[in-house]
Amino acid sequence: MYHLNLAPADPILGLNDAFNADPRSDKINLGVGVYKDAMGRTPIMTAVKAAEGILLNDETTKSxxxxxxxxxxxxxxxxxxxxxxxxxxxxxxxxxxxxxxxxxxxxxxxxxxxxxxxxxxxxxxxxxxxxxxxxxxxxxxxxxxxxxxxxxxxxxxxxxxxxxxxxxxxxxxxxxxxxxxxxxxxxxxxxxxxxxxxxxxxxxxxxxxxxxxxxxxxxxxxxxxxxxxxxxxxxxxxxxxxxxxxxxxxxxxxxxxxxxxxxxxxxxxxxxxxxxxxxxxxxxxxxxxxxxxxxxxxSSELRNQWETELTQMRERIADMRTGLTQGLAARGVDRDFSFIQSQNGMFSFAGISPEQVDRLRSEFGVYAVRSGRINVAAITPTNLDPLCDAIAAVL
Missing domain, CATH: 3.40.640.10 (Type I PLP-dependent aspartate aminotransferase-like (Major domain))
Known part of the structure; x- marks a missing residue:
């Protein structure tokens, strides 16, 4: 009926599959673009939980x-x-x-x-x-x-x-x-x-x-x-x-x-x-x-709560941008990474080559897209130092 070759893996979701299959306990996933908190979890916001409680009580149909x-x-x-x-x-x-x-x-x-x-x-x-x-x-x-x-x-x-x-x-x-x-x-x-x-x-x-x-x-x-x-x-x-x-x-x-x-x-x-x-x-x-x-x-109450939580998420990402920049400088890396602090949102081009990305993955269990894009929101206080060590090593 049809004759198709195997489709290529999605460059990001496929990377996540490889990360999940990696047995190393100290691996770091900077590929998939989801927010992580300081514990490395993708949390449910408190405002969202409260809204779901309201919906559970008030919902009358699944039409x-x-x-x-x-x-x-x-x-x-x-x-x-x-x-x-x-x-x-x-x-x-x-x-x-x-x-x-x-x-x-x-x-x-x-x-x-x-x-x-x-x-x-x-x-x-x-x-x-x-x-x-x-x-x-x-x-x-x-x-x-x-x-x-x-x-x-x-x-x-x-x-x-x-x-x-x-x-x-x-x-x-x-x-x-x-x-x-x-x-x-x-x-x-x-x-x-x-x-x-x-x-x-x-x-x-x-x-x-x-x-x-x-x-x-x-x-x-x-x-x-x-x-x-x-x-x-x-x-x-x-x-x-x-x-x-x-x-x-x-x-x-x-x-x-x-x-x-x-x-x-x-x-x-x-x-x-x-x-x-x-x-x-x-x-x-x-x-x-x-x-x-x-x-x-x-809801004005839930809206205010949500905005407070969103601000905390944004500020945590900014803190990790600063931590990464300062951590690389402290390791004597001969390159200015201050541009990471001027970027916005969850992602950054970290200034690393595809070959260096490959080394990060094979030698240190650090997973990133080969373009050098990293998810800054996946950096945590726990994995920040190992990540800086790994990047410094491949540079």
Whole structure:
């Protein structure tokens, strides 16, 4: 019936399989992008536990949700994205559908783009999240890359970025990481975001903001700065948001796709096709994750508790960035790693080669993606010193 060769292992999930099979007790997993606390666990947030208690007591049915998911979630998700005082809140130009994770939101966006503008090229940063190309290509779209990260300076290639975006054709789509760029941890400044918005407005391409880490950069409000700069230009755009990281809801698969269009009638027509894409894909989303997020965001007490916990998570990551930088310097490494402290979010390009990554794995049981991307959130006070020793040794 079919003749297929063995598909290649996913570069990140396959790495996790190898880590799990490693018998060494002192192994360190810096590959898979999940938050870890100081004990190396991926915890359930206290606010989430409290919300689940409320749901357990109050839930009366397990019937299907509608196509767009939890009825309370769109308004709450929009306020989180845009801020409580943004003039677009409540505007019929803005439409939101719950999705199974940020990945699900991206796939629905891809299907919508393929139907609304089948000739569009989708531009992604170089580098970008490993699954971006696969998602858009699976929807039948062509992808291309724009310059983003300068490995020689461990910083944003602003000149290359802006030059490439100037060359994007009208009606193409550009995927922009809202904050905490994955995999580099390097984000544009507010001034650079304003330049990106100007180019999008002048050239006529559509931004698709992948907003997977709100709250993990400089804070919930500061992390939306890039999105707000785009909206100052009255652009039509899509936002694929994930609640996996900032609510710790990885296995609940909860995200949202938000469409912002030029006017209410255009938004309504476009959103009707987004709903058709959802119906043909998974019909309607799973309920539990969306109910948790809506319960937390809809309660001032739980919202405050959640924000406090999110701040603690963000600050722990920052502490590990500082610890790694100082630990390498203390070991006499002949290289400046201070750039790690200027990056945002869970990830960093650590400035190590694929060959050095291989040595870290084989000699020290330290698992990282061969590009040199590490999950800083997986560093703990316990494994920090062994990790610094290992990196110093391979350098």
């Amino acid at each position: 299907y949700l509608g196509i767009t998911g939890n009825a309370a979630l769109p308004a709450l998700a929009q306020a989180l994205l845009l801020g409580n005082d943004h003039p677009l809140l409540g505007n019929p130009r803005v439409k939101t559908a719950q999705a199974p994770g940020g990945t699900g939101a991206l796939r629905v966006a891809a299907d919508f783009i393929a139907k609304a503008n089948p000739g569009a090229t989708v531009w992604v940063s170089n580098p970008t999240w490993a699954n971006h190309n696969a998602i858009f290509e699976a929807a039948g779209l062509t992808t291309a890359v724009y310059r983003y990260y300068d490995a020689s300076t461990q910083s944003l290639d602003e000149a290359g970025l802006l030059e490439d975006l100037q060359g994007v054709a009208a009606n193409d789509v550009v995927v922009l990481h809202g904050c905490c760029h994955n995999p580099s941890g390097v984000d544009p400044s507010a001034q650079t975001w304003a330049k990106i918005a100007d180019i999008a407005a002048n050239k006529g391409w559509m931004p698709l903001v992948d907003f997977a880490y709100q709250g993990f950069g400089a804070g919930i409000d500061a992390d939306r700065q890039g999105l707000l700069e785009l909206l100052k230009k009255d652009l039509s755009l899509l936002v694929a948001a994930s609640f996996s990281k900032n609510f710790g809801l990885y296995n609940e698969r909860i995200g949202a796709l938000t469409l912002i269009d030029q006017d209410a009638a255009t938004a309504e027509a476009a959103f009707s096709h987004i709903k058709l894409s959802i119906r043909a894909n998974y019909s309607n989303p799973p309920a539990h994750g969306g109910a948790i997020v809506a319960t937390v965001l809809g």
